[in-house]
Amino acid sequence: MQIDRRLISHFDWTLFLLAVGLVLLGVVTIYSANYDIAAQHAGALPSRQLIWLGLGLVAMFAALALDYHYVDRLAYPFFAVILLLLLVVDVVGQSGGGSQRWINLGFFRLQPSEPAKVAIVLVMVKYFQEDEPRGGYRLRDLWVPFALVAPLIFLTLIQPDLGTAIILGMVFMSMILMGGLRLKSFFCLAGAGLASLPIAWQFLRPYQRERVLTFIDPDRDPLGAGYHVIQSQIAVGSGRLFGKGYLGGTQNRLDFLPAQHTDFIFAVFSEEWGFIGCFILLACYFALIVYGLKVVERAKDRMGALLVFGTLSIIFWHVVINVAMVAGVLPVVGVPLPLFSYGGSALATMMFAIGLMINVSMRRYIF
Amino acid sequence: MTLSDLGRKDGAPELRPRARLIYLLVILAFIGIIARLIFLQAIQGERYSYLSENNRIRIKRILGTRGMIYDQRGDLLVDSRPSFDLLFVPEDSENPEATLRQLAGYLGRAESELLENFKQSKSRSAFDDITLGKDVDWATVVAVETHQLDLPGVTLRVRPRRNYADGPAGAHVLGYLGEIGPKQLKSFKEEGYELGDEIGQYGLEKKWEQYLRGKGGGQQVEVDAVGRRVRVLSEVISGPGYTVHLTLDRKLQQTAYEALQGKQGTIVVLDVHSGAILAMASTPAFDPNVFARGIKGDEWRALIKDRLRPLSNRAIQGQYPPGSTFKVVMAIAGLEEEAVQPDTKIFDPGFFPFGNRNFRDWKKEGHGSVDLHKSLVESCDVYYYTLGTRLGVDKIAKWSRAFGLGEKSGALLDDEKSGLVPDTEWKRKRFRQPWYPGETPSVAIGQGYLTVTPLQLANMMATVANGGTLYRPRLVSRVESIEGQRVYEQGPEVIRTIELKPETLNRVRSALADVVQGAAGTGKAARSPIIALAGKTGTAQVVEMKGAYLKSEQLTYFSRDHAWFVSYAPLNKPEIAIAVLVEHGGHGGSAAAPMAKMVAEKYAEMKNSPTTQQEARAEGEKRAN
Numbered sequence: 001m002q003i004d005r006r007l008i009s010h011f012d013w014t015l016f017l018l019a020v021g022l023v024l025l026g027v028v029t030i031y032s033a034n035y036d037i038a039a040q041h042a043g044a045l046p047s048r049q050l051i052w053l054g055l056g057l058v059a060m061f062a063a064l065a066l067d068y069h070y071v072d073r074l075a076y077p078f079f080a081v082i083l084l085l086l087l088v089v090d091v092v093g094q095s096g097g098g099s100q101r102w103i104n105l106g107f108f109r110l111q112p113s114e115p116a117k118v119a120i121v122l123v124m125v126k127y128f129q130e131d132e133p134r135g136g137y138r139l140r141d142l143w144v145p146f147a148l149v150a151p152l153i154f155l156t157l158i159q160p161d162l163g164t165a166i167i168l169g170m171v172f173m174s175m176i177l178m179g180g181l182r183l184k185s186f187f188c189l190a191g192a193g194l195a196s197l198p199i200a201w202q203f204l205r206p207y208q209r210e211r212v213l214t215f216i217d218p219d220r221d222p223l224g225a226g227y228h229v230i231q232s233q234i235a236v237g238s239g240r241l242f243g244k245g246y247l248g249g250t251q252n253r254l255d256f257l258p259a260q261h262t263d264f265i266f267a268v269f270s271e272e273w274g275f276i277g278c279f280i281l282l283a284c285y286f287a288l289i290v291y292g293l294k295v296v297e298r299a300k301d302r303m304g305a306l307l308v309f310g311t312l313s314i315i316f317w318h319v320v321i322n323v324a325m326v327a328g329v330l331p332v333v334g335v336p337l338p339l340f341s342y343g344g345s346a347l348a349t350m351m352f353a354i355g356l357m358i359n360v361s362m363r364r365y366i367f
Numbered sequence: 368m369t370l371s372d373l374g375r376k377d378g379a380p381e382l383r384p385r386a387r388l389i390y391l392l393v394i395l396a397f398i399g400i401i402a403r404l405i406f407l408q409a410i411q412g413e414r415y416s417y418l419s420e421n422n423r424i425r426i427k428r429i430l431g432t433r434g435m436i437y438d439q440r441g442d443l444l445v446d447s448r449p450s451f452d453l454l455f456v457p458e459d460s461e462n463p464e465a466t467l468r469q470l471a472g473y474l475g476r477a478e479s480e481l482l483e484n485f486k487q488s489k490s491r492s493a494f495d496d497i498t499l500g501k502d503v504d505w506a507t508v509v510a511v512e513t514h515q516l517d518l519p520g521v522t523l524r525v526r527p528r529r530n531y532a533d534g535p536a537g538a539h540v541l542g543y544l545g546e547i548g549p550k551q552l553k554s555f556k557e558e559g560y561e562l563g564d565e566i567g568q569y570g571l572e573k574k575w576e577q578y579l580r581g582k583g584g585g586q587q588v589e590v591d592a593v594g595r596r597v598r599v600l601s602e603v604i605s606g607p608g609y610t611v612h613l614t615l616d617r618k619l620q621q622t623a624y625e626a627l628q629g630k631q632g633t634i635v636v637l638d639v640h641s642g643a644i645l646a647m648a649s650t651p652a653f654d655p656n657v658f659a660r661g662i663k664g665d666e667w668r669a670l671i672k673d674r675l676r677p678l679s680n681r682a683i684q685g686q687y688p689p690g691s692t693f694k695v696v697m698a699i700a701g702l703e704e705e706a707v708q709p710d711t712k713i714f715d716p717g718f719f720p721f722g723n724r725n726f727r728d729w730k731k732e733g734h735g736s737v738d739l740h741k742s743l744v745e746s747c748d749v750y751y752y753t754l755g756t757r758l759g760v761d762k763i764a765k766w767s768r769a770f771g772l773g774e775k776s777g778a779l780l781d782d783e784k785s786g787l788v789p790d791t792e793w794k795r796k797r798f799r800q801p802w803y804p805g806e807t808p809s810v811a812i813g814q815g816y817l818t819v820t821p822l823q824l825a826n827m828m829a830t831v832a833n834g835g836t837l838y839r840p841r842l843v844s845r846v847e848s849i850e851g852q853r854v855y856e857q858g859p860e861v862i863r864t865i866e867l868k869p870e871t872l873n874r875v876r877s878a879l880a881d882v883v884q885g886a887a888g889t890g891k892a893a894r895s896p897i898i899a900l901a902g903k904t905g906t907a908q909v910v911e912m913k914g915a916y917l918k919s920e921q922l923t924y925f926s927r928d929h930a931w932f933v934s935y936a937p938l939n940k941p942e943i944a945i946a947v948l949v950e951h952g953g954h955g956g957s958a959a960a961p962m963a964k965m966v967a968e969k970y971a972e973m974k975n976s977p978t979t980q981q982e983a984r985a986e987g988e989k990r991a992n
Contacts, residue, residue, distance in 0.1 A: 132381065178385055227587065237407040237415025251419050271419075275408040279401065286397050293393070296386050302379035309386075320396050327403045 012295075012361040018288045019060075019339055019354040023053050023347065025281065026265070026340035032247050033261040033268045033342075045261060045342055052344040055108075056351030063355025067363065068307055072129070075122040079148065082119040085112035086155040102345070111345035113156045113164040118353055120168055121310030123148050124175035129303040132180030139185045142176060160205050163263075163334035167317055174313035178306065211332045231257060233328045235267040243274030261342040263334055266326040285319045295361045304360040311353035314338070428561070431581025432527045434608030436541060436571065438617040439643070439844065445541055445572075447527035451508050453500040457485065460520035469517055470499075473510040501661050502528060527581075529565075529659040533617065535652035536624040539680035540615065540780070540842065542570020543658035559583045568658075570680070571842065574780055575611055578846050578855070582606040609854060612845045614643035622969040623648035626962040632930075632949035633681035633821045636966060639829040639935060639944050641859040642838025644779075646966065647822070649685075651677040683776075683783040686818040687948060690905035690955070691746045691889075692933045693767075693813030695831060695875065697754055698743055700766035702871040706757040709874045712736045715749035719808060726752050726808045729906070743878035746889050746904060748812050755811020760802055763810055764790035769837075769865050770827040772819050776840045786823055789816035814908055825946035828902075828933045831879070832941035834872060835865040879903055880938050883960075890932060893960035898971035900963060901941075902934025904955030927951035932959035936967045943970055 031046040089103055089112055102109035127145050149172050157165040177186060201209065214229065235251035244250065249271035251257055257264050270278045292312040299305035318338040324330040336343055338350045407415065436445040455470075457463040467485055471478040484499055499521075500507065511523055529544055531537070545568040547560050558577075560566065566580075567573035584605025616636075623634040627650040636646040653670055662670075670678055679685065701707045717733030719726040728734065728748040734741065742750035755763060767773060773788030787793075789810060791802040809815030822840060830837045839860040846855035879901040882888040889904040907929040930952030935941040945963045952958030 178382065178389075180381070233407060234415050234418045236404070237411050238419035240408050240412035240416055270404070270408070275404055278404050278408070282397060282400060282404075286393070289393055290390070293386055293390055297383055299379070302382065305379045305382050305386075309382075309389075316393065316396075320400065323400050324403070327400070327407060329403055 006365065007362055010362040010365060012358045014291055015288070015295075015354055015358050015361060016060075018284060018291070019351065020053075022281075022284055022288075022339040023049075023056070023351075025284075026337075026342075027053070028246075029265055029269045029272075029340070030261045030342050032249065032272060033265060035247055048344075049342055049347070052347045053351075055344065056348045059348045059352040060355035060358070063352045064359040064362070066359075068304060068356065068359045071122055071125055071303065071307065075126040079119045079123045082112055082116050083152060083155070085110070086116060086152065089113075090155055090158060108344055111343075113159065113161055114343075114345035114349040115352070116152055116156065116164070117167060117171060117314050118311070118349055118356075120149055120152065120171050121175065121307065121314065121353075121356075124172070124179065124310060125303060125306045128175070128179035128306055131302070136180045136182040137176070137185070138182060139189060142181065145172070145176060157200075157203050160203070160208065161334065162204065162208050163321075166321070166333060167314070167335060170317040170321075171310065171313050174317075175306070175310055178309050178313075208333075214331070228257075229328055229332065232264055232267045232326050235271040236327055239271045239274040239277075241275050243270070243272045243277055246272055248272055259334075262336055263322065263332075263341065264326055265341050266323055266337050269340075270326075282319075282323070285315070289316055289319075292357055295357060295364075298364055299360050300364045304364070308357050308360045311356050314353055315350070428583065428585040429605050430564075430583055431605035432607040433529065433544075433581050434579040434610050436579075436611045436613060438613055438615045438620070439645075440616065441612075442617045443532055444537060444613065444615070444617060445529065445531050448530050449525050450502040450528035452498055452524045452526055453503045453507060453511065454496040454522045454524050455485070455499050456496045456520045456522070458520070463520065466518055466520060469514075470511075470521055473514050473518075474507055496522070502526075529655070531655045531659070533621060533624075534654045534656055536621050536648065537615065537617075538570075538652040538655050539649045539682070540570055540613075540620075540647050541655060542572035542574075542780075543568060543653075543655040544572055545658060545662075569678075570780060571611065571613075575843065575846070578609040579611060581608045607849050609846045609848055611843055612847065613842055614638070614645065614844050615647070615842065616645045616973075618973060619646040619966065619969055620648060622646070623962075623966050624650070624652070626965045627949075630949050630952060630958075631675050631681070632947065632952065632959075632962075633685065634948075634962060634966060635682045635822050635825040635946045636970070637825050637829045637840060637944045639832040639941050640838075642826070642829070642840050643844070643859075644822075644840050644842050645943060645970075647680075647682045647842075649679070649681040651675050653677045680780065680782075681948065681950070682821045683780060684820070685948065685950075686784050686786050686820055687929050687931075688815070688817055688907040689772075689813040689819045689824060690907035690929070690931055691748075691813060692824055692903045692905035692931045692955075693811075693817065693819075694743055694746065694751055695879070695903050695933070696767055696770055696772070696827065697751050697758075697763065697811055698739055698875050698878070699831070699867065699871055700758060700762060701754045702739070702874065703766070703867065704758060704762055706762075707739060707754055709739050709870070712738050713742075713750045713753050715747055717749070719749045719752035721752070721756065721808055722805050724805065739874055740878045740881070743875070743903065744881045744885055744888050746882075751811045752808040755807050756804065758811075760807045760810060761790045761792075763807070764788050764793075767817075769863070770823075770830055771837050771862065772823050772827065776822055776826065779840060779842055783822075784820055786819040787816060813905065821946045821948045824931070824933045825944050828935050828946065829944035830865065831872070831875065832901075832935035832944055835867045837862045837865065876901060879934075883934070884938075889956045890934070890960045892956055893932065893934060893964040893967075895964045895968050898936050898967045899938035900934045900936040900945075900967055901938050902932055902945075902960070902963065904960060905931030905933070906953070906955050907931060909951065924951055927953055930955040930958035932956070932963050934960075934963050934967070936970070943967070 027046050027049050030049055031042045034042040034045050036042065085103060092103075102111045124145060133141070149168070153165050153168050156168060204212070231251060235249065235257055238244070238251065249268055251267070251271050257267055260268050269281065289312055292308055295308045296305045296312070299308060315338050318335055321330060321333070321335045322337045325332055325335065336346050339347065432447050435443060438444055455467070460466040463485060464482060467481045468478050471481050481499060485497060508523060511518065511521060531541060544565040547555065547562070547564045547566045551566060552560060552562060555566070567576040572579065582605055584603045586599045586602045588599050619636055623636065623646040627634060627648055631650055633649040634646060635644065637643065638645055651673070657666060702709065715728055715734040715737050717728050717731055719728070726748070729746070733749065734745055734747040737745070737747045737750045741747065767788045773786050775783045775785045794800055794802045806815060810817050826837065826840055839862050841857050841860070843855070843857055845853055845857070847853050880899075882890040882904065883893045883900050883902055890902050893900045893902055909926055909928055928951070930949040932947045932955045933945070935944040945966055947959040947962045949958045949962070
């Protein structure tokens with residue numbers, strides 16, 4: 001492969017710096033979330049997240065090095081590998097007697113459900129790259145994407161990882177809408193989805209049902225899940241306008257928050273930085289997404305546009321669901337804040353996604 | 368390149384209107400989030416700020432009382448009584464050390480002791496409480512309540528404490544509770560257990576944990592700056608656990624335990640017509656009340672390291688050679704397989720030559736001419752060496768298994784052992800060797816590879832007593848909610864019915880009667896004026912005697928034989944089966960038979976005085992109230 005000098009000059013620094021900035025802000029917050037006043041240190045997690053950032057940068061450059069038109073050839077093999085890994089995790093997890101979401105690679109526990117998010121985008125891009133039929137796709141035209149994605153979501157759901165399953169579903173819906181599904185068909189699908197909720201309910205573990213019920217009626221379980229929701233809201237609300245200052249969050253410090261360095265990291269952040277901090281953080285995500293949409297508009301072909309759009313939808317749904325959950329607007333499902341929460345698989349996947357966006361962005365002038 | 372291609376150089380125009388729509392959606396979503404944050408942080412900020420500064424919302428778990436355990440007459444065996452733990456939350460006191468000094472003054476306890484406790488618990492997380500004392504006495508409760516205002520952060524927690532009415536008498540069956548271990552916590556977390564919770568660790572307390580455990584409840588409580596409760600924000604009402612009714616008879620259990628005092632051994636009493644276990648005592652025992660108050664490290668170590676293994680329930684975990692008690696099974700097998708006729712005579716010169724080896728009779732000079740009756744009454748070994756060789760090991764195994772030997776009796780208690788019934792198949796699998804005919808004579812007199820549990824032997828005798836029905840032994844008859852609603856019930860369950868000729872039963876039973884009642888019987892010590900027993904003695908060798916006929920007194924304690932006595936009563940219309948095993952007790956006739964007599968007499972006495980039952984019921988109700 002020849003390296004085109006124009007590629008380097010067109011490297012998308014905006015996307016790159018936004019992403020790396022968010023990760024670094026995340027590391028700072030993970031440090032605070034795990035900071036032990038008495039011992040005056042924060043354990044190994046912040047530095048480990050930096051290692052994951054390094055790994056993520058490798059993933060990012062891998063994603064932008066190859067011309068994105070190779071997606072055409074690589075989408076299905078990638079998808080198959082992910083599906084296989086998920087199957088392995090499910091089988092091993094079952095025999096292990098509990099829910100297990102990762103494969104131990106020695107230095108790294110890979111959660112295949114994270115790259116699965118990208119896998120969905122890639123197969124959708126491959127499928128929808130052709131010009132859409134006049135008037136848009138009808139549902140029956142789309143049996144291939146459905147057949148591809150259904151096992152992926154099913155395998156994630158039985159892990160059980162409700163949060164990731166929901167993200168996969170949302171990304172899939174975003175992709176087929178953008179790909180050209182007729183609006184009428186979409187509404188049919190949405191109706192069918194609502195009707196199948198009782199079936200989905202059967203797949204949930206008792207504790208997951210409890211969480212959903214708790215959200216509908218917070219007084220239902222004031223000692224368990226309801227307690228976390230309340231404590232998380234107290235953390236966010238008590239940050240007020242300017243926050244309690246870095247390392248000053250008492251909700252976090254006194255262990256009132258659950259999963260404080262992963263799913264509830266936004267609560268830690270907003271307690272310490274207040275509304276101003278939250279606004280700036282959300283503005284970064286907003287900038288990332290809006291800038292990404294510009295890349296979608298300017299992409300040189302349909303394939304590039306869809307690729308960027310897909311990765312954007314991953315980020316968008318993560319941010320919205322996570323923040324809404326922490327702020328008590330959605331039930332507690334395990335969805336991390338992208339680029340920000342602690343977690344190697346999630347971070348590497350997000351960096352890979354950013355790499356894909358840069359890939360499209362820097363090749364828009366090249367024919 | 369055509370013109371139309373050039374026109375498409377800037378991407379996919381059909382996607383543009385959609386992208387514009389998406390801008391709108393994204394903007395709306397972010398506005399929504401920001402609005403929520405404004406609501407939480409600006410509008411409600413003051414309130415949440417207050418809540419977090421005074422984050423004194425505590426979760427207080429209140430578990431329902433653990434269920435009670437009753438015996439078959441409704442006599443209370445296990446219940447829970449309230450006890451008080453003394454707790455301290457240092458964060459709620461401005462000067463924790465001063466508070467503790469104050470407290471020490473009120474209690475008349477050494478300051479250093481309390482401060483020590485406080486210093487040791489530095490690693491706990493904030494706002495966790497420190498336990499200063501468990502199950503403190505009434506004076507402490509009064510002192511703390513009276514001086515509450517001077518003792519910020521000091522609280523009392525009411526906790527139900529398990530109470531075992533008869534202490535060690537039923538220890539092995541009832542079991543004990545202990546704090547949940549980290550490994551257990553992992554597997555029980557989804558059922559709502561938390562660190563520090565008590566969970567059944569042994570016996571019925573463990574086996575019936577999910578029924579006995581009180582239903583979880585708790586309160587979300589707001590406390591003030593010094594840790595006093597301001598108000599209950601919300602509450603989940605807890606409920607008591609289920610009541611478990613046993614087949615045990617408390618009085619019989621006590622008698623069995625007392626009979627065993629000073630010895631290591633076990634007594635099992637079964638109802639021959641239902642498999643209900645009326646008593647199951649094992650010694651040495653332990654006092655489960657010690658676990659209830661919180662066992663200390665050295666006490667626990669002493670229990671585990673004790674060479675006499677007080678934590679082992681010998682009735683189901685002890686595996687012993689059955690010795691001569693096995694001759695009951697052999698006699699039945701011999702008659703049913705027609706390897707001998709009842710009147711077949713076998714001459715016993717005091718030894719049984721087989722191959723290049725002589726198997727000895729326990730009586731050096733021999734029993735002379737022996738028929739089936741005499742063989743059981745006098746426990747003649749040579750008769751059974753001969754019979755065993757005629758039957759072969761596989762037929763012996765078949766009949767042993769028919770009577771439930773070599774298999775676990777069922778879902779009674781955890782850690783039940785199966786014993787071992789050897790046959791050619793087993794030998795081949797275990798040792799990759801054929802069965803040598805020379806190994807059969809040992810098995811025929813209940814030695815060799817053969818081992819059984821005392822419960823199995825009791826059940827074997829029950830089966831002989833009832834004419835061939837093997838019932839599954841059971842301890843629990845029913846489980847009820849506190850309102851009396853039945854949630855579990857277990858009636859008699861037949862494992863199998865053994866077809867036996869009436870002739871066989873008559874001959875064996877009459878011999879077993881003469882073991883106790885006859886002049887030459889080995890079990891004369893069980894003869895009672897109140898109730899007539901039929902039984903069989905046994906002596907299980909612990910170490911192989913080479914040549915010498917030593918009296919047990921001449922041996923070191925741990926190499927002395929185990930003493931067996933298995934029996935049923937009353938003789939003519941059997942109701943109960945009793946198995947007694949005394950470890951290193953020497954001869955079954957002298958060591959074990961008198962204990963069976965004691966238990967049988969207690970049974971007869973209770974049955975003959977109808978008032979006992981009423982008394983027991985009245986007493987039971989009184990306690991329950």
